[in-house]
Amino acid sequence: MPAMETIQPLWGSGSVEEGRDIQRQAGPAIPFADIFQSAVENVKETDAQKNQAQYLLATGQLDNPAELMIASTEAAVSVELLVQLRNKALDAYSELMRISM
Numbered sequence: 001m002p003a004m005e006t007i008q009p010l011w012g013s014g015s016v017e018e019g020r021d022i023q024r025q026a027g028p029a030i031p032f033a034d035i036f037q038s039a040v041e042n043v044k045e046t047d048a049q050k051n052q053a054q055y056l057l058a059t060g061q062l063d064n065p066a067e068l069m070i071a072s073t074e075a076a077v078s079v080e081l082l083v084q085l086r087n088k089a090l091d092a093y094s095e096l097m098r099i100s101m
Contacts, residue, residue, distance in 0.1 A: 032089065039082045046075040 050071040056062035 036085055036089070039078070039085055043075070043078045043082050046071070046078045050075040 050068070053062060053068040053071040057065060057068050062068065
């Protein structure tokens with residue numbers, strides 16, 4: 001069993017400078033805009049895959065019709081995720097506006 005001296009505390013003494021050092025070590029934060037842009041790109045990509053699968057099915061080139069259902073479901077889920085991200089962003093904005101008054 002390891003000695004108790006080897007256990008490091010989760011938080012330091014609580015100094016502000018120490019907190020800033022921890023934030024710098026954690027790496028750069030991912031801005032919300034990047035997450036939102038990634039979700040938009042995902043919607044575009046999954047919609048294109050769904051459209052391709054629909055075309056292939058309509059022309060008789062799709063061997064497995066389940067692929068169309070999978071692509072349709074992926075597209076629907078990606079749109080739902082984007083809508084939920086938008087709703088959360090609007091909720092956060094509304095809360096910030098309410099606080100500033």
